[in-house]
Amino acid sequence: MNRFALAFRLPIIVWQILFFLGPLIFMVAMSFFLVKNYRMVEAFELKNWVKMMTRGYVWDSYWLTLALATLTTVAASLAAFPAAFYLAFRTSESLRRWVIFLLIIPFFTSYLVRTFSWYVILAESGVINGILGWLGLGPYIMLNTMFGTIVGYLTLTLPLVVILQTVSLANIDMRLVQAAQNLGCSSARTLWTVILPLSRTGLMIAALFCFILAFGDFVAPYYLGGSKPPTLPILIIDTTKSGQQWPRAAVVAVMMMVTLFAIAFTTIVLAYRKRTSK
Amino acid sequence: MSTWILRIWLGLVLLFVFMPIIFSVVFSFNSDRFPTIPLGHFTLHWYQTIWADPDVWTAARNSVIVSLSTCVLATMLGFCTAYTDYRYNFRLKGAYLALILLPPTIPLIILALAMLAWLSKIGASGQLWSIIIAHTVLTAPFAMAIIRLRLNQIDQDLEAAGWNLGASEWVALRAVVLPFCRPAIVSALCLTAAISFDEFAVAWYVGGLNKTIPVLILEIVQGNIDPQVNSIGSFVFLTSMTLVVLAQLLVFNRVMWRSA
Amino acid sequence: MTALVKIDAVEKRFGDFVAVRCMNLSIDQGEFVAIMGPSGCGKTTTLRILAGLEQPTSGKILIGGRVMNDVSAHQRDTPMVWQSLALFPFLNVRENVEFGLKMRRVAVQERSRRAIDWLERMEIADLAGRMVDTLSGGQRQRVALARALVTEPQLLLLDEPLSALDAHLVIRMQGVLNRLQRELGITFIYVTHSQSEAFAMADRVVIMNNGGIAQVGSPRDIYRTPANRFVAEFVGRNNILTGNATVGGIDTAVGLVKTTHSVTTGSAVTLVIAADQIAISRKPAPGAVETKLISEEFVGSVVTLFLEAGDGTEFKVQLQERALAELDIHSGGSFHLTWPDNIAHILPISPS
Numbered sequence A: 001m002n003r004f005a006l007a008f009r010l011p012i013i014v015w016q017i018l019f020f021l022g023p024l025i026f027m028v029a030m031s032f033f034l035v036k037n038y039r040m041v042e043a044f045e046l047k048n049w050v051k052m053m054t055r056g057y058v059w060d061s062y063w064l065t066l067a068l069a070t071l072t073t074v075a076a077s078l079a080a081f082p083a084a085f086y087l088a089f090r091t092s093e094s095l096r097r098w099v100i101f102l103l104i105i106p107f108f109t110s111y112l113v114r115t116f117s118w119y120v121i122l123a124e125s126g127v128i129n130g131i132l133g134w135l136g137l138g139p140y141i142m143l144n145t146m147f148g149t150i151v152g153y154l155t156l157t158l159p160l161v162v163i164l165q166t167v168s169l170a171n172i173d174m175r176l177v178q179a180a181q182n183l184g185c186s187s188a189r190t191l192w193t194v195i196l197p198l199s200r201t202g203l204m205i206a207a208l209f210c211f212i213l214a215f216g217d218f219v220a221p222y223y224l225g226g227s228k229p230p231t232l233p234i235l236i237i238d239t240t241k242s243g244q245q246w247p248r249a250a251v252v253a254v255m256m257m258v259t260l261f262a263i264a265f266t267t268i269v270l271a272y273r274k275r276t277s278k
Numbered sequence B: 001m002s003t004w005i006l007r008i009w010l011g012l013v014l015l016f017v018f019m020p021i022i023f024s025v026v027f028s029f030n031s032d033r034f035p036t037i038p039l040g041h042f043t044l045h046w047y048q049t050i051w052a053d054p055d056v057w058t059a060a061r062n063s064v065i066v067s068l069s070t071c072v073l074a075t076m077l078g079f080c081t082a083y084t085d086y087r088y089n090f091r092l093k094g095a096y097l098a099l100i101l102l103p104p105t106i107p108l109i110i111l112a113l114a115m116l117a118w119l120s121k122i123g124a125s126g127q128l129w130s131i132i133i134a135h136t137v138l139t140a141p142f143a144m145a146i147i148r149l150r151l152n153q154i155d156q157d158l159e160a161a162g163w164n165l166g167a168s169e170w171v172a173l174r175a176v177v178l179p180f181c182r183p184a185i186v187s188a189l190c191l192t193a194a195i196s197f198d199e200f201a202v203a204w205y206v207g208g209l210n211k212t213i214p215v216l217i218l219e220i221v222q223g224n225i226d227p228q229v230n231s232i233g234s235f236v237f238l239t240s241m242t243l244v245v246l247a248q249l250l251v252f253n254r255v256m257w258r259s260a
Numbered sequence C: 001m002t003a004l005v006k007i008d009a010v011e012k013r014f015g016d017f018v019a020v021r022c023m024n025l026s027i028d029q030g031e032f033v034a035i036m037g038p039s040g041c042g043k044t045t046t047l048r049i050l051a052g053l054e055q056p057t058s059g060k061i062l063i064g065g066r067v068m069n070d071v072s073a074h075q076r077d078t079p080m081v082w083q084s085l086a087l088f089p090f091l092n093v094r095e096n097v098e099f100g101l102k103m104r105r106v107a108v109q110e111r112s113r114r115a116i117d118w119l120e121r122m123e124i125a126d127l128a129g130r131m132v133d134t135l136s137g138g139q140r141q142r143v144a145l146a147r148a149l150v151t152e153p154q155l156l157l158l159d160e161p162l163s164a165l166d167a168h169l170v171i172r173m174q175g176v177l178n179r180l181q182r183e184l185g186i187t188f189i190y191v192t193h194s195q196s197e198a199f200a201m202a203d204r205v206v207i208m209n210n211g212g213i214a215q216v217g218s219p220r221d222i223y224r225t226p227a228n229r230f231v232a233e234f235v236g237r238n239n240i241l242t243g244n245a246t247v248g249g250i251d252t253a254v255g256l257v258k259t260t261h262s263v264t265t266g267s268a269v270t271l272v273i274a275a276d277q278i279a280i281s282r283k284p285a286p287g288a289v290e291t292k293l294i295s296e297e298f299v300g301s302v303v304t305l306f307l308e309a310g311d312g313t314e315f316k317v318q319l320q321e322r323a324l325a326e327l328d329i330h331s332g333g334s335f336h337l338t339w340p341d342n343i344a345h346i347l348p349i350s351p352s
Helices: A003-030 A047-053 A056-089 A093-108 A111-122 A127-134 A146-170 A174-182 A187-216 A219-224 A232-242 A246-277 B002-028 B045-051 B054-087 B093-101 B108-121 B128-152 B156-164 B169-198 B201-206 B213-223 B228-252 C043-051 C093-103 C108-121 C137-149 C167-184 C195-201 C219-224 C229-235
Strands: A034-036 A039-041 C003-014 C017-028 C032-036 C058-063 C155-159 C187-192 C204-209 C212-217 C238-245 C250-252 C255-257 C268-274 C279-281 C289-299 C302-309 C314-320 C335-338 C345-347
Touching: A003 A246, A003 B054, A003 B093, A003 B108, A003 B128, A034 A246, A047 A246, A056 A093, A056 A146, A056 A187, A056 A232, A056 A246, A056 B002, A093 A146, A093 B002, A093 B169, A093 B228, A111 A127, A111 A146, A111 A219, A111 B002, A111 B213, A111 B228, A146 A187, A146 A219, A146 B002, A174 A187, A187 A246, A187 B108, A219 A232, A232 A246, A232 B108, A246 B108, B002 B228, B045 B228, B054 B093, B054 B128, B054 B169, B054 B213, B093 B128, B108 B128, B108 B201, B128 B169, B128 B201, B156 B169, B169 B213, B169 B228, B169 C093, B201 B213, B213 B228, C003 C043, C003 C187, C017 C043, C017 C187, C017 C212, C032 C043, C032 C195, C043 C058, C043 C155, C043 C187, C093 C108, C093 C137, C108 C137, C137 C167, C167 C187, C167 C195, C187 C195, C195 C219, C204 C219, C204 C229, C212 C219, C212 C229, C219 C229, C229 C238, C229 C268, C238 C314, C250 C268, C289 C314, C302 C335
Parallel strands: C032 C187, C032 C204, C155 C187
Antiparallel strands: A034 A039, C003 C017, C003 C058, C204 C212, C238 C250, C238 C268, C250 C255, C268 C345, C279 C335, C289 C302, C289 C335, C302 C314
């Protein structure tokens, strides 16, 4: 290999090992450290793991986070699909590009500010209850509920899911869809037997991204869900920020990583399975 | 007919996505501390408050320093990786690419904890440049993706044509590959700057006492309901959107290709 | 004449695949050499080796008497006209042409003057300020030529440069290339898969197959006296018969074929009869092969008839369209083929 090629590769590898791989490996190691007199001591003990794994509240948080993220993934996938379907099949190329551009905008507005905005909109005396009040309804309590959390998660994930679904639907070879309809397949059956199988990989990857985002977000459950009980990311923040218990936070983080890895692996295997076997 | 249902559905999705953005701008000009319907009267009070707040100015300065440094570093990293991926095949290339591309798939809070612990360990936490390091790792994959897509469009012979006409590898890189990638490089600079400008979890963890704008927002929101957040948010939104629109224009507008 | 380029026992492998095998070729100053062959035969690899874009696995490349193996691409003076043209889309026409001069650190004024000179020579001076993606195919072709020639090299490499052009433009550009090569007196090495391009322009044609040279010769040599079966088939429009040499001629499936060549009695031989040398008639004649018409193909005013003899041997006969009327080809019946004895070309024992 010549100097030229090396000059491009080596600095990047060193940088990423130092500042990406290094931190992650150190965090795993840290989950075995001890804290004595509010100071972290490098050691190799299972204490943190035993402590965290035997606490009921950790598992409550775990299942709650898993359930909320799953629910969000299902909700986002279902909500996004008709919109993506419209963008992929029923509109012009230029309109599609414009809407996708619109959907990119939220990624560059502060998620915190949007969440804060929802907080005011959803509040008991907020905008929505104000409108409902005119109609003689409500007030409904939406803040500090699971509903609030999921609204927050959807704010974060829905634009991405719509974009990814649209891209995967738009990539379907339209001749196959036309062939199916030409052979007398009804619209609904075409959807089930042609469109969904053909776009499965993209739809599942979209769902996976949605899950990862929701699973790792702490803003929505904290400000809109009231964090009772806390989700895993909130648990990490509480343990690091107030308790100085970095090793225990690391245990939670490793639990999250392992869970995410397992889910991502399964999803990817399922998403690509048929393609490789045929 | 069903097209109409789909169209309305898309409208609802867009409404849901844009409602918090629109309301936050509206609230920033609204006199009520806790807005509801009907709205209070128009005011610039919240903007005056942040204008007069030295903390906001410090945070803005930090944010600008961080996002400018980040975008330059991340785009350099992204370019090198994209070029390596485009030009070379080697053993363990998959691992190499994973090393660069994986950060965005890891929840920010985990990355924040890991970065904080590691940077403290090597004595590099709590500084403004700690945030720059972390944000570079976080945003480089986006720069890589944009530049890689551009390199997909390059005629394989173009760089070789440069060598053939007397350019060494380094010169051809500067005289052929870089000008070809210019629109993508500018896009990558804008997008990575915008992401860095909005990121709060990692910045909050590794920045110590150095607050960026989003971290400041986070701390204000933790305290109480304060419409200042909306005015800062609108300001941040304007900055990010300028960057994004600029990036978009450069990707789609071929007139901008012209070299100076 | 001295050899400008010498390819000395060059071999190129990509893993297990041999792209170029033990190639020897010497090319003179001022020669126009076409390298022709089916795709994957190693012709483009050979050109890239000459340009320094590939390293030969073994063997030597000499240009102007100097061994070039360790000279990197950018230090060689071997500009190339690419199949894709590879014009720089971010530069305008003049800047594209100036590129090579800029790399050689020619002063700004001087390089601008020389670029404009060449654009005038190529009759596209009025396009100097245009971006290349606004040009037509023919115009881009001229820019690519100007860009390659502006440094006044001894050798120009051309990799299927006309393959993207319309048929009428190809003929025009062939004229341009031929004129340029004569005026400049430099060596052109021209890679193509098109017979008509190679035969129309080249002094010498190199036919490659499977990484090796199948035949080197003038276009006429290759056409009339193919060295082996591959060349005979690749050149097309040839009828190939196999048989055994006997006393009176060659005993083939369609009967005894006479030949003026001397052959060893009893040996197996392959005969090549050019399609445009066969006479076709409705009237039987002694020694004629009786055939039935299968199909016909028109290209311009030239017609190719595909015929089949009683035993299934296929024949191709090429004739001018106006000769067709008297044959009345669509009324069925047989056609009788004859050819002069000295036309049947005998291939050397081919290792197939």
